[in-house]
Amino acid sequence: MKVRRWLATGALALVMSLGALVGSASFRAEEVSILMPSSFTDASADLVKAFNHQHRGRIHLKLIRGPLNTESISDLAISSLLLGDAPFDALLMDVTWLPKYAAAGWLEPLDTWFDRRDQEQLVQGARLGNDYDGHLYRWPLVADVGMLYWRTDLMDQPPTTPEELVAVAGRLVESQAVTNGFVWQGRQYEGLSCAFLEVLKGFGGNWMDTSSYTMELDTSAATAAASWLNDLISEGVSPYAVTNYAEAESLQAFKAGDAAMMRNWPYAWAELQKDDSRVKGKVGISLMVAQQGQRPGATLGSWGLSLMRQSQHQEAAVEAIRYLTSEAAQRERFLNNGYTPIQAELFNDTEMLKASPVLSDLMEALNHAVVRPPTPLYAQLSDVVQRELNGLFTDAGSADEAMATSQKLSQTLLRATGATP
Amino acid sequence: MTLLLASPALLLIAVVFGWPMLRYAWLSFHAHSVLTGLEPMANGGANWLRLAVDQRFWLDAGQTARFALISVGLELLLALAIALLLHQRWRGRGAVRALTLLPWALPTTMMALGWRWIFNSPYGPIEVLARSLGLNSLDLLSTPSITWLVTVFADVWKTTPFITLILLAGLQSIPEDLYGAFRLEGGTPVQALRSVTLPLLLPYILLSLLFRLAQAFGVFDLVQVLTGGGPAGSTESIALYAYFNGMRFLDFGYSSTVMLAGFLLLTSLILVGTLLLKSFGVLRHIDP
Numbered sequence: 001m002k003v004r005r006w007l008a009t010g011a012l013a014l015v016m017s018l019g020a021l022v023g024s025a026s027f028r029a030e031e032v033s034i035l036m037p038s039s040f041t042d043a044s045a046d047l048v049k050a051f052n053h054q055h056r057g058r059i060h061l062k063l064i065r066g067p068l069n070t071e072s073i074s075d076l077a078i079s080s081l082l083l084g085d086a087p088f089d090a091l092l093m094d095v096t097w098l099p100k101y102a103a104a105g106w107l108e109p110l111d112t113w114f115d116r117r118d119q120e121q122l123v124q125g126a127r128l129g130n131d132y133d134g135h136l137y138r139w140p141l142v143a144d145v146g147m148l149y150w151r152t153d154l155m156d157q158p159p160t161t162p163e164e165l166v167a168v169a170g171r172l173v174e175s176q177a178v179t180n181g182f183v184w185q186g187r188q189y190e191g192l193s194c195a196f197l198e199v200l201k202g203f204g205g206n207w208m209d210t211s212s213y214t215m216e217l218d219t220s221a222a223t224a225a226a227s228w229l230n231d232l233i234s235e236g237v238s239p240y241a242v243t244n245y246a247e248a249e250s251l252q253a254f255k256a257g258d259a260a261m262m263r264n265w266p267y268a269w270a271e272l273q274k275d276d277s278r279v280k281g282k283v284g285i286s287l288m289v290a291q292q293g294q295r296p297g298a299t300l301g302s303w304g305l306s307l308m309r310q311s312q313h314q315e316a317a318v319e320a321i322r323y324l325t326s327e328a329a330q331r332e333r334f335l336n337n338g339y340t341p342i343q344a345e346l347f348n349d350t351e352m353l354k355a356s357p358v359l360s361d362l363m364e365a366l367n368h369a370v371v372r373p374p375t376p377l378y379a380q381l382s383d384v385v386q387r388e389l390n391g392l393f394t395d396a397g398s399a400d401e402a403m404a405t406s407q408k409l410s411q412t413l414l415r416a417t418g419a420t421p
Numbered sequence: 422m423t424l425l426l427a428s429p430a431l432l433l434i435a436v437v438f439g440w441p442m443l444r445y446a447w448l449s450f451h452a453h454s455v456l457t458g459l460e461p462m463a464n465g466g467a468n469w470l471r472l473a474v475d476q477r478f479w480l481d482a483g484q485t486a487r488f489a490l491i492s493v494g495l496e497l498l499l500a501l502a503i504a505l506l507l508h509q510r511w512r513g514r515g516a517v518r519a520l521t522l523l524p525w526a527l528p529t530t531m532m533a534l535g536w537r538w539i540f541n542s543p544y545g546p547i548e549v550l551a552r553s554l555g556l557n558s559l560d561l562l563s564t565p566s567i568t569w570l571v572t573v574f575a576d577v578w579k580t581t582p583f584i585t586l587i588l589l590a591g592l593q594s595i596p597e598d599l600y601g602a603f604r605l606e607g608g609t610p611v612q613a614l615r616s617v618t619l620p621l622l623l624p625y626i627l628l629s630l631l632f633r634l635a636q637a638f639g640v641f642d643l644v645q646v647l648t649g650g651g652p653a654g655s656t657e658s659i660a661l662y663a664y665f666n667g668m669r670f671l672d673f674g675y676s677s678t679v680m681l682a683g684f685l686l687l688t689s690l691i692l693v694g695t696l697l698l699k700s701f702g703v704l705r706h707i708d709p
Contacts, residue, residue, distance in 0.1 A: 074669075075668050078671070100455050100671060103456065103458070104455050104458070104459050104671060105459065187651065188651035188653060188654070189649065239558075240558065241558060241560060244562050252544065376455040379669050379670050380672075383669075383670075387653055387654045390651060390652050394563055394565050394652045395565055416467075416675075418452060418456055418457075
């Protein structure tokens with residue numbers, strides 16, 4: 001009796017363990033995880049579900065929900081990469097991280113998976129900022145450029161030159177049609193560098209020549225750009241508070257109907273069309289102003305997916321990257337979340353055009369995309385400019401001094417880090 | 422024998438303190454950044470030379486010292502007053518004692534985030550209040566000459582309870598009969614404070630000063646969340662600068678140099694303080 005029970009139990013255990021073995025062999029899908037800011041994981045939930053359904057038993061994709069703030073998620077990613085064993089196979093990267101991460105040796109080139117034909121399908125702006133040292137390291141997920149938002153109920157046309165912007169804003173504020181003329185990002189943070197680069201381009205300037213590490217911040221164009229921004233504040237076109245504004249604060253002011261114009265990214269459009277917006281249906285988008293004869297610039301701020309060099313699941317991860325950046329995925333993200341697509345074709349798509357009247361304006365802005373200096377030292381160089389500009393806005397001082405100091409500090413930094421002799 | 426008994430503690434200190442310090446020192450003589458592919462490459466004293474002429478570092482050092490000295494000074498004065506009050510017997514004292522500790526129990530990050538919204542311009546309550554009083558916009562977080570005072574304020578609010586707690590413990594260790602004897606001799610309460618309370622409280626005061634100065638000099642989380650070092654770098658501390666160099670710029674050689682220099686500055690600050698106190702004879706009460 002006892003022996004029989006023993007045997008039965010043994011047989012049962014054997015069958016169960018065999019079953020588990022067989023089961024795990026056939027169902028053991030390759031785990032791929034991608035770290036993204038929470039806004040992107042939330043917007044991709046349905047896509048992940050569909051992907052996992054399609055690849056059942058083969059690949060299981062998991063998105064890691066990172067912090068929303070760009071710098072916080074970079075800190076998080078860097079911390080785990082420094083420890084040498086990052087728990088993600090791919091990472092959604094901001095355009096400015098790429099040279100630094102690539103130089104650090106954390107990224108696997110994507111050249112073997114994405115060829116010229118793939119690249120040629122991208123809209124102009126989305127082709128920029130994905131390479132470092134002749135290799136492709138990032139495949140874009142959303143296109144993103146800085147633009148000028150303007151109130152269609154307050155003006156017939158958006159201003160196209162710096163002088164026009166000041167004149168229009170001055171008139172509107174004087175006639176008390178609106179509290180503030182123009183809101184933008186003046187806080188000491190990356191957003192200020194983005195806003196500055198656009199104005200700099202509009203004045204015909206250039207930040208630096210990255211191939212030779214030549215700084216161009218003390219040129220007359222750069223000084224004129226800084227001076228113009230500073231005058232916006234001192235002459236009341238922009239409120240003093242912009243010196244502490246990031247995107248959220250600018251949007252808040254514009255959305256409340258307190259400003260005639262705003263510099264912001266494409267995501268703001270959808271926010272401004274919500275029911276709690278006081279400017280719903282009264283907003284147009286355009287390019288940042290530029291001096292007569294200069295080509296306007298739109299700072300590129302796109303996000304894209306990069307493959308980690310140490311990933312054990314590179315093939316599977318690339319498959320996930322392809323899926324998440326596919327035309328269908330772009331369409332879905334645009335229609336549901338307002339994320340700008342990267343494929344040129346989609347900008348002429350009737351369904352997409354019907355959903356958004358500003359798609360052609362976005363395309364136009366993407367054709368004017370400019371990248372922030374693509375060097376591994378960008379964060380340091382940008383930090384210098386942010387400090388000097390914010391110091392110029394908040395303290396007494398001249399644009400000449402601020403830009404001369406920026407130039408000098410940047411050069412010192414390049415020498416100290418060994419980038420230049 | 423003494424050394425043998427102390428060896429576990431010494432070993433622990435060597436592992437958690439000595440080793441990182443040595444590592445910092447080693448790294449500070451190397452280039453270790455993205456440009457070297459994150460591999461350490463000996464570069465002599467280049468980092469230290471860079472530090473010597475790095476205006477930003479010396480500016481930050483000055484700002485950090487200013488922040489530490491002023492906030493700890495204010496905290497000490499306030500904490501002394503509060504501790505004396507809480508030492509008296511009165512109804513509801515227990516509840517108030519518990520309440521006073523509350524700011525200290527809050528995580529600094531949460532507290533700093535709270536202040537950031539409170540001082541926000543133009544939508545924070547302080548701004549709204551100022552406007553309703555007909556004042557101009559205060560822009561407390563975007564005016565370099567003022568914002569550092571906001572960080573001092575937030576720090577005082579948060580860490581005064583810590584000193585209060587230490588001083589209160591000190592007060593309770595003073596025997597009641599000393600005061601009785603002092604009254605018998607005809608001393609006034611103010612004289613009692615000067616001749617009995619303060620001298621006996623001195624070891625506690627110095628202890629809390631030491632703790633707090635070291636902590637305030639390494640201030641990081643408060644400024645990182647409240648101001649991010651701005652506006653125009655006016656609230657950047659040494660620790661924040663070291664963090665930027667390490668985590669954001671991936672320049673670990675220089676980051677270590679900054680960190681180590683900060684540590685050396687703090688050590689010398691405390692050394693000078695101790696020598697000053699000694700020369701004034703303040704320490705004779707507690708020297709063994």
